[in-house]
Amino acid sequence: xxxxxxxxxxxxxxxxxxxxxxxxxxxxxxxxxxxxxxxxxxxxxxxxxxxxxxxxxxxxxxxxxxxxxxxxxxxxxxxxxxxxxxxxxxxxxxxxxxxxxxxxxxxxxxxxxxxxxxxxxxxxxxxxxxxxxxxxxxxxxxxxxxxxxxxxxxxxxxxxxxxxxxxxxxxxxxxxxxxxxxxxxxxxxxxxxxxxxxxxxxxxxxxxxxxxxxxxxxxxxxxxxxxxxxxxxxxxxxxxxxxxxxxxxxxxxxxxxxxxxxxxxxxxxxxxxxxxxxxxxxxxxxxxxxxxxxxxxxxxxxxxxxxxxxxxxxxxxxxxxxxxxxxxxxxxxxxxxxxxxxxxxxxxxxxxxxxxxxxxxxxxxxxxxxxxxxxxxxxxxx
Amino acid sequence: xxxxxxxxxxxxxxxxxxxxxxxxxxxxxxxxxxxxxxxxxxxxxxxxxxxxxxxxxxxxxxxxxxxxxxxxxxxxxxxxxxxxxxxxxxxxxxxxxxxxxxxxxxxxxxxxxxxxxxxxxxxxxxxxxxxxxxxxxxxxxxxxxxxxxxxxxxxxxxxxxxxxxxxxxxxxxxxxxxxxxxxxxxxxxxxxxxxxxxx
Amino acid sequence: xxxxxxxxxxxxxxxxxxxxxxxxxxxxxxxxxxxxxxxxxxxxxxxxxxxxxxxxxxxxxxxxxxxxxxxxxxxxxxxxxxxxxxxxxxxxxxxxxxxxxxxxxxxxxxxxxxxxxxxxxxxxxxxxxxxxxxxxxxxxxxxxxxxxxxxxxxxxxxxxxxxxxxxxxxx
Numbered sequence: 001x002x003x004x005x006x007x008x009x010x011x012x013x014x015x016x017x018x019x020x021x022x023x024x025x026x027x028x029x030x031x032x033x034x035x036x037x038x039x040x041x042x043x044x045x046x047x048x049x050x051x052x053x054x055x056x057x058x059x060x061x062x063x064x065x066x067x068x069x070x071x072x073x074x075x076x077x078x079x080x081x082x083x084x085x086x087x088x089x090x091x092x093x094x095x096x097x098x099x100x101x102x103x104x105x106x107x108x109x110x111x112x113x114x115x116x117x118x119x120x121x122x123x124x125x126x127x128x129x130x131x132x133x134x135x136x137x138x139x140x141x142x143x144x145x146x147x148x149x150x151x152x153x154x155x156x157x158x159x160x161x162x163x164x165x166x167x168x169x170x171x172x173x174x175x176x177x178x179x180x181x182x183x184x185x186x187x188x189x190x191x192x193x194x195x196x197x198x199x200x201x202x203x204x205x206x207x208x209x210x211x212x213x214x215x216x217x218x219x220x221x222x223x224x225x226x227x228x229x230x231x232x233x234x235x236x237x238x239x240x241x242x243x244x245x246x247x248x249x250x251x252x253x254x255x256x257x258x259x260x261x262x263x264x265x266x267x268x269x270x271x272x273x274x275x276x277x278x279x280x281x282x283x284x285x286x287x288x289x290x291x292x293x294x295x296x297x298x299x300x301x302x303x304x305x306x307x308x309x310x311x312x313x314x315x316x317x318x319x320x321x322x323x324x325x326x327x328x329x330x331x332x333x334x335x336x337x338x339x340x341x342x343x344x345x346x347x348x349x350x351x352x353x354x355x356x357x358x359x360x361x362x363x364x365x366x367x368x369x370x371x372x373x374x375x376x377x378x379x380x381x382x
Numbered sequence: 383x384x385x386x387x388x389x390x391x392x393x394x395x396x397x398x399x400x401x402x403x404x405x406x407x408x409x410x411x412x413x414x415x416x417x418x419x420x421x422x423x424x425x426x427x428x429x430x431x432x433x434x435x436x437x438x439x440x441x442x443x444x445x446x447x448x449x450x451x452x453x454x455x456x457x458x459x460x461x462x463x464x465x466x467x468x469x470x471x472x473x474x475x476x477x478x479x480x481x482x483x484x485x486x487x488x489x490x491x492x493x494x495x496x497x498x499x500x501x502x503x504x505x506x507x508x509x510x511x512x513x514x515x516x517x518x519x520x521x522x523x524x525x526x527x528x529x530x531x532x533x534x535x536x537x538x539x540x541x542x543x544x545x546x547x548x549x550x551x552x553x554x555x556x557x558x559x560x561x562x563x564x565x566x567x568x569x570x571x572x573x574x575x576x577x578x579x580x581x
Numbered sequence: 582x583x584x585x586x587x588x589x590x591x592x593x594x595x596x597x598x599x600x601x602x603x604x605x606x607x608x609x610x611x612x613x614x615x616x617x618x619x620x621x622x623x624x625x626x627x628x629x630x631x632x633x634x635x636x637x638x639x640x641x642x643x644x645x646x647x648x649x650x651x652x653x654x655x656x657x658x659x660x661x662x663x664x665x666x667x668x669x670x671x672x673x674x675x676x677x678x679x680x681x682x683x684x685x686x687x688x689x690x691x692x693x694x695x696x697x698x699x700x701x702x703x704x705x706x707x708x709x710x711x712x713x714x715x716x717x718x719x720x721x722x723x724x725x726x727x728x729x730x731x732x733x734x735x736x737x738x739x740x741x742x743x744x745x746x747x748x749x750x751x752x
Contacts, residue, residue: 028664028667029617029646029667029671030646035618035619035620035623036619036664055511055512056510056511056512056513056514056661056663057619057661057663057664057667058619058620058658058659058661058664059512059513059661059663059699060659060661060694060697060699060700061521061694061697061698061699061700062694062697063497063522064521064522064526064697064698065694065696065697068696076693077693077694080620080621080693080694083620083621083624084624127624127627130631131627142627142631143631143632144632145631146627146628146631146632146633147631147632147633149628150628150632150633163625163628163718163720164621164624164625164718165621165717165718224485226433226434226458227433227484227485227486228485228486229434229435229436229484229485229486231436240458242458247461248461314437314454314465316436316437323436325436325437325454327437327439327452327454329441331444339441339444340441340442340522342437342439342441344436344437344439348489348490348493349486349489349490351489352485352486352488352489353485356485377620378620378621381512382512513663513699514662514663519698521698521699526698545662545665545706545707549666
């Protein structure tokens, strides 16, 4: 047999050698699923052909529990849904109640809320940045991120007394006024923080390996992103200029100057850039708050047991993960409890698109894509 | 976000079969047997441009038996939101699935099915999403009572019952899997999936 | 310093201790925790492992994602019925001797979610728990305190089979 013939036989064999499609199971206990998510991925070779997510491992029935709790009692429960951005969850309940009671929130209270929420956004994005880099195999960014996250947490602890679940924003305002000490520390932080972000960008963003891993991965087009109702950095990373703080203004945001972070890349890198830019914009807002925090009261006069009139409302805000909506119905005038409270969870809606985003990419890319969605399982499962 | 007059009129034209259309509060009410074509038309029309299904949920009505579905659909270019209500009666908890029109409806409809027991016809993957398949209740219905007082009293029995149910289900699941893995012990598929579950 | 000076001689050194003490000292100071991060408490657990709180000071920085390589399971967060069997399975996969820490109110008793229809009211219903760390969520300091309690427990264990504190008792 000549060598040419031999080769062709071998080639034919390689072509006809088909491997089985294998099923790879991630989770529910897996470090890169950011909680208790279970993904059942089908892979042909190393290329993903299908993903079936299994949810509910952290389903705690918050929506049902809210129906038997008073509005104020509901806030701690909501805090624990999206535990990385609990200020936003408190705000959504407060906003719904304020709409159905027509409480006028003092201007200072709204400003303090913005400060609290933007600090929380920075803390949430920092944790995302650290764990996202960890997923990609870089372990030192986590330590950098937590060094600075502790700084933010200290500030939040000063105003609310808690490190993670604040229960700070209440119907009518906030629980306690900010102190001069806090304002001084906040000013220090806003000056310290921009060089930190520069450091992150130097450390990770320009890294050739990092760029290779995240560019043109997990692409979702503008049209598909809208069809999937993605929100937050996922939507803005696909080139849709939609930021609820600007497009449907709430709280004191109209009084602040900032830009929506939009990127056209539609890939993991674009989402990464959007979040990095958002941290800078949040810092910009905090600076404005340091300079121009209005005088006044930190809360309106609100009875301990708030009573709402009969009605229905859907309020939505821009949480670090996207559109956080609260759909509340009360069944009678002077209602003490909601008849129904639905939390429109941004992670839940964003995670739904994982299959479409990961199909055709490698298994390792799926981890990067999952990281770029920035899910919080408490928010997905509620 | 109030609607412009042009949009309000356009919606009236596009949805002649609507039960009611309130342009002031942008609330549209449809019958339970609506066709998904309505939503496709509202989505594709350049004036209405309702492409963004931001929220889909349901609530139980207070005055009579039944569940009402709520769709919040928005236009990101014109910046308006329309709320669509679909009241369903207790004996016909079934509607057309919106998944062909909005991909976003996929999981949100599954959640409504999980919580309220409303069936969505034509849904590509009609399963429970958050609870175990073995659970035989729809927790957000009002006839599922979650009274803390009752709960604390029956805590032990409830728990035993629940754990027993899960145990039985997991045993049932394990049986056919074990049988098949014996048959094809060398198959990489079952090996891999087991390994993954453990780690 | 006396010890270092003592070691710094030309002769071979001998340290006299019991086998148990040496073994427990080694085990207690290199606890490998299993990251059973389920909910909010997991974030505080990461904080304890990261820059400021630095769990490495107590020899436990080696967070393992696999139960087969770890000896302390930190159950951080709410355990639902759907997750309960998985938690038990993972516990069974850990090598003996193994320890369990229930971190946060949810893992201890269901906490704020105890009224819910889907939450297990305390992981001690399915697996034995050694140390309870209360809080919602506990601060990283509290977690470190809990870790020290685990170490204390480890250091009291005996190799004698008829002892009350036999290392594999109840396992």
